[in-house]
Amino acid sequence: xxxxxxxxxxxxxxxxxxxxxxxxxxxxxxxxxxxxxxxxxxxxxxxxxxxxxxxxxxxxxxxxxxxxxxxxxxxxxxxxxxxxxxxxxxxxxxxxxxxxxxxxxxxxxxxxxxxxxxxx
Amino acid sequence: xxxxxxxxxxxxxxxxxxxxxxxxxxxxxxxxxxxxxxxxxxxxxxxxxxxxxxxxxxxxxxxxxxxxxxxxxxxxxxxxxxxxxxxxxxxxxxxxxxxxxxxxxxxxxxxxxxxxxxxxxxxxxxxxxxxxxxxxxxxxxxxxxxxxxxxxxxxxxxxxxxxxxxxxxxxxxxxxxxxxxxxxxxxxxxxxxxxxxxxxxxxxxxxxxxxxxxxxxxxxxxxxxxxxxxxxxxxxxxxxxxxxxxxxxxxxxxxxxxxxxxxxxxxxxxxxxxxxxxxxxxxxxxxxxxxxxxxxxxxxxxxxxxxxxxxxxxxxxxxxxxxxxxxxxxxxxxxxxxxxxxxxxxxxxxxxxxxxxxxxxxxxxxxxxxxxxxxxxxxxxxxxxxxxxxxxxxxxxxxxxxxxxxxxxxxxxxxxxxxxxxxxxxxxxxxxxxxxxxxxxxxxxxxxxxxxxxxxxxxxxxxxx
Ligand SMILES: Cc1cc2nc3c(=O)[nH]c(=O)nc-3n(C[C@H](O)[C@H](O)[C@H](O)COP(=O)(O)OP(=O)(O)OC[C@H]3O[C@@H](n4cnc5c(N)ncnc54)[C@H](O)[C@@H]3O)c2cc1C
Ligand code: FES
Numbered sequence: 001x002x003x004x005x006x007x008x009x010x011x012x013x014x015x016x017x018x019x020x021x022x023x024x025x026x027x028x029x030x031x032x033x034x035x036x037x038x039x040x041x042x043x044x045x046x047x048x049x050x051x052x053x054x055x056x057x058x059x060x061x062x063x064x065x066x067x068x069x070x071x072x073x074x075x076x077x078x079x080x081x082x083x084x085x086x087x088x089x090x091x092x093x094x095x096x097x098x099x100x101x102x103x104x105x106x107x108x109x110x111x112x113x114x115x116x117x118x119x120x
Numbered sequence: 121x122x123x124x125x126x127x128x129x130x131x132x133x134x135x136x137x138x139x140x141x142x143x144x145x146x147x148x149x150x151x152x153x154x155x156x157x158x159x160x161x162x163x164x165x166x167x168x169x170x171x172x173x174x175x176x177x178x179x180x181x182x183x184x185x186x187x188x189x190x191x192x193x194x195x196x197x198x199x200x201x202x203x204x205x206x207x208x209x210x211x212x213x214x215x216x217x218x219x220x221x222x223x224x225x226x227x228x229x230x231x232x233x234x235x236x237x238x239x240x241x242x243x244x245x246x247x248x249x250x251x252x253x254x255x256x257x258x259x260x261x262x263x264x265x266x267x268x269x270x271x272x273x274x275x276x277x278x279x280x281x282x283x284x285x286x287x288x289x290x291x292x293x294x295x296x297x298x299x300x301x302x303x304x305x306x307x308x309x310x311x312x313x314x315x316x317x318x319x320x321x322x323x324x325x326x327x328x329x330x331x332x333x334x335x336x337x338x339x340x341x342x343x344x345x346x347x348x349x350x351x352x353x354x355x356x357x358x359x360x361x362x363x364x365x366x367x368x369x370x371x372x373x374x375x376x377x378x379x380x381x382x383x384x385x386x387x388x389x390x391x392x393x394x395x396x397x398x399x400x401x402x403x404x405x406x407x408x409x410x411x412x413x414x415x416x417x418x419x420x421x422x423x424x425x426x427x428x429x430x431x432x433x434x435x436x437x438x439x440x441x442x443x444x445x446x447x448x449x450x451x452x453x454x455x456x457x458x459x460x461x462x463x464x465x466x467x468x469x470x471x472x473x474x475x476x477x478x479x480x481x482x483x484x485x486x487x488x489x490x491x492x493x494x495x496x497x498x499x500x501x502x503x504x505x506x507x508x509x510x511x512x513x514x515x516x517x518x519x520x521x522x523x524x525x526x527x528x529x530x531x532x533x534x535x536x537x538x539x540x541x542x543x544x545x546x547x548x549x550x551x552x553x554x555x556x557x558x559x560x561x562x563x564x565x566x567x568x569x570x571x572x573x574x575x576x577x578x579x580x581x582x583x584x585x
Contacts, residue, residue, distance in 0.1 A: 025302070026180060027174065027179075028173050049172070049276070050273070052274070053274030057276045061260045067508060068508055076248060076262075078266060078269050080543055097270070
């Protein structure tokens with residue numbers, strides 16, 4: 001099953017198709033991949049994947065920096081921990097593990113976790 | 121605007137919620153099934169999105185035939201209009217009215233909706249407990265269940281070389297799932313001593329199916345040549361931008377890391393978990409009794425608030441088979457309540473619930489985290505991931521500032537005041553502070569935008585609707 005053109009990959013990613021193996025295991029036939037941008041860099045995405053899944057398959061596990069400058073990514077994977085916060089199409093503080101990726105999404109990594117506008 | 125009253129609202133479409141919804145719908149109760157996930161199935165039967173075109177999703181699953189039956193019955197009831205399935209909605213509050221209930225939901229895009237019901241079943245499941253250790257905030261360190269959820273739902277792996285660690289029955293399916301999906305497993309690290317199973321031999325022997333399942337996992341671990349270290353623990357994860365290695369150590373009889381047994385294992389992923397914690401927020405806000413961390417129910421899965429039931433892991437952790445049995449019992453009890461008939465609980469469901477609860481209790485007794493885990497948490501280790509609170513700050517609050525309970529620790533340090541509202545750090549802060557865990561009452565089951573709250577009538581206004 002081929003879904004990515006190896007030439008399209010960012011040069012730092014190995015080409016052993018490791019990220020395709022879960023798709024192969026379940027004999028997935030996803031739709032054609034589309035592009036989102038992550039901090040301006042184009043990244044391949046599949047319809048039906050969360051933003052966190054898109055980032056993981058691009059080899060990225062860190063996309064937020066805490067107030068004291070430490071990197072974070074997805075931790076609980078199910079919307080509980082809020083470690084995976086990310087800015088999607090100018091909306092900050094979205095949980096990457098829950099938000100579905102859509103074609104043309106402008107994704108930006110974020111610093112801190114602005115508490116404005118929410119009550120717990 | 122309130123939609124027309126639907127008689128039973130089920131929160132959560134995992135095994136428990138599905139079993140209850142199907143049972144009630146079968147007896148002609150109108151069911152509204154609300155679930156935050158985009159697909160039904162809950163954690164155990166988490167499905168990839170249809171758009172990913174998985175032709176063999178069962179390759180990542182167990183008990184697939186049971187799931188196929190549940191899914192077919194759900195489809196039939198939805199087609200017949202007996203079940204309204206509302207995925208992608210998180211219930212943040214259930215309001216008790218003079219008659220019936222109002223459920224307040226938010227979509228993934230924070231769009232608010234409101235649903236009315238005569239009876240409510242809470243089948244919200246559980247989330248994973250992770251105790252802190254140096255390096256646990258590094259990217260690439262994920263919860264064991266989270267790695268599994270991302271794999272089953274998104275068909276992705278966090279890396280290529282994984283260590284699975286912690287304690288509990290969830291580690292086995294996670295390790296075999298990651299391995300089947302192409303990750304190399306550097307080690308499976310389990311804190312429990314398998315010899316402890318001997319003390320529960322009778323209970324375990326009563327579940328040949330479960331033993332066969334465990335043997336199946338063991339066989340797959342062997343086939344993937346996964347080194348298994350029992351009575352071991354991860355004492356630290358190392359790396360700067362992401363995890364690059366972990367240090368593991370053997371545990372002594374008291375549950376302390378044994379000096380000079382430490383070894384370093386290279387990996388780019390650590391999937392770690394120390395058991396599960398029930399989601400009890402909706403029940404707590406409704407005033408249902410919780411015992412510290414699960415919703416208390418009677419033999420019919422009723423909570424002590426009339427009209428509210430709880431089933432599955434919300435009412436105590438015990439796995440998917442127990443959740444199915446409890447869901448069916450709850451469904452039948454709801455039917456009796458709404459129709460005025462006598463409850464007809466199948467004795468097979470009640471028997472299997474009793475046996476599976478005993479089995480879960482035996483597993484729970486075997487799979488305890490290392491008794492002295494908190495000693496390994498260095499002062500500069502973060503315990504509260506949201507508010508960046510270190511173990512040192514928590515210890516300072518206790519020893520220097522005199523905090524004697526978790527509420528005071530929280531007020532003094534901000535631990536547990538961030539986005540996750542203490543769900544992740546609760547057990548870690550309690551252990552480091554040396555305070556007993558407390559029931560935390562959260563007003564809402566998730567953070568709610570102020571713009572939504574401003575438009576929400578207060579409970580008294582709601583009653584006048
Ligand atoms: C992350 C994770 C992964 C797991 N993976 C496995 C596994 O691979 N194998 C295994 O044997 N066991 C696994 N488990 C254990 C699992 O909890 C049980 O096997 C089983 O799924 C419990 O069934 P349940 O119906 O009680 O709850 P769940 O299956 O957890 O279902 C609860 C459902 O309710 C939804 N929900 C919760 N709160 C709300 C709300 N407020 N509003 C709307 N919807 C809500 C959740 O999104 C979920 O879909 C996992 C647990 C977790 C936490
Ligand atoms: S990874 Fe925990 S909320 Fe997204």
